[in-house]
Amino acid sequence: MSRWVTGVVIGWLIVGFASAWATAGNMSPQAVIGWKLFFDPLLSRPKNTSCATCHDPAKGYGDGMPLGKGAYGQTLPRHTPSVVNLQEAPHLFWDGRVQSLEAQAIEPLTNPIEMDMTPPEIVSRVASQPHYQRAFAAIEVDDIRIEDIVGAIAAFERTLVTGPTVFDRWLQGEKDALNAAQKRGRMIFFTRGQCAICHIGNSFTDHEFHNVGTGTANDLGRFVVTQQAEDQGSFKTPSLRNWKGREPFMHDGRFASMREVLQFYSDPPAPEVGESELDPLELEEDEIADLLAFLETLNGAWPDLSGYAAAWEKLVSP
Ligand code: HEC
Ligand code: HEC
Helix, strand or coil: CCCHHHHHHHHHHHHHHHHHHHCCCCCCCHHHHHHHHCCHHHHCCCCCHHHHCEEEEHHCCCCCCCCEEECCCCCCCCCCCCCCCCCCCCECCCCCCCHHHHHHHHHHHHHHCCCCHHHHHHHHHCCCCCHHHHHHHHHHCCCCCCHHHHHHHHHHCCCCCCCHHHHHHHHHHCCCCCCHHHHHHHHHHCCCCCCCCCCCEEEEECCCCCEECCCCCCCCCCCCCCCCCCCHCCCEECCCCCCCCCCCCCCCCCCCCHHHHHHHHHHCCCCCCCCCCCCCCCHHHHHEEEEEHHHCCCCCCCCCCCHHHHHHHHCCCC
């Protein structure tokens, strides 16, 4: 079976489960504390940067820049990804170097060019705030540890689930949900366009690493973690659910729009490192338009955070 036929078959099977995609997040007390921490610049040494500075809900939980800036204004080496729909992600970061949201959170907190703290400093800053003491006491944590802090942040992140999409409705049997162009685009996505070889499943990612020719001598991607020659230039397949609003794209933010991404897949340049897994597609202009129409159907509502402020007030009221 050719590679794209395999991809299509697997894609059909796995994308089918997207219909079971949950929509409502669980606003547990732990997640409410995580919400407060996620937006709290106290967690950075100069008290000017929170997680949400870079993962801004108004920018698709990214920062809207090709490369973002840390607490002291230095440019970061990689593009800031969105943090929605990560509850099932087995690997985090573009190179997959950590395996849980808890382990992930400690990285920006302690990274000297991001938030520049140490675990004991974070604990003492949080524990010195009476509202955090009361909030953690409400979940039976009297002696706040770094595990409790990153645990709460991760619990909040697990509530960041985006809403059902037009394509989800189509999968559930609403055959008129897609218009003619979107239906043609769907066929291209799953067959000739080969997208579903890698962008499959609930979130349109196989959670694997692939070389699509975007690696550079400065950023070897997955190779940095594994030191395996075949991983040179490989990056984690990003989710395509709710792509709109979190441009620019790719690990280095090189593409400002989805159209630029499709032009890249149509005529991929020779890779700088490793071997690209892509076949040049040479898409016609009308095929690009159809693909764009289909990709639009993968966008649902962004998570609704409006209940958190009241839930927090309730949690910390004496
Ligand atoms: C200064 C900007 C900045 C700040 C502050 C920041 N991040 Fe990030 N975040 C990034 C960048 C850049 C990456 C990608 C880095 C990489 O892949 O090497 C990232 C990656 C992530 C990822 C992985 C997403 C994925 O799909 O693999 C998660 C989750 C995340 N950040 C959560 C957080 C949390 C929680 C905080 C606060 C404790 C935080 N970030 C603070 C810039 C930031
Ligand atoms: C061989 C696997 C593979 C195939 C086939 C593939 N992609 Fe990707 N895609 C990836 C990887 C890996 C990245 C991340 C590359 C990087 O960050 O440098 C990516 C990135 C993207 C992005 C950027 C998303 C973001 O958040 O930055 C979009 C959009 C995208 N692909 C759409 C598509 C479409 C549409 C097709 C079909 C025309 C396709 N891909 C085919 C693996 C693949």
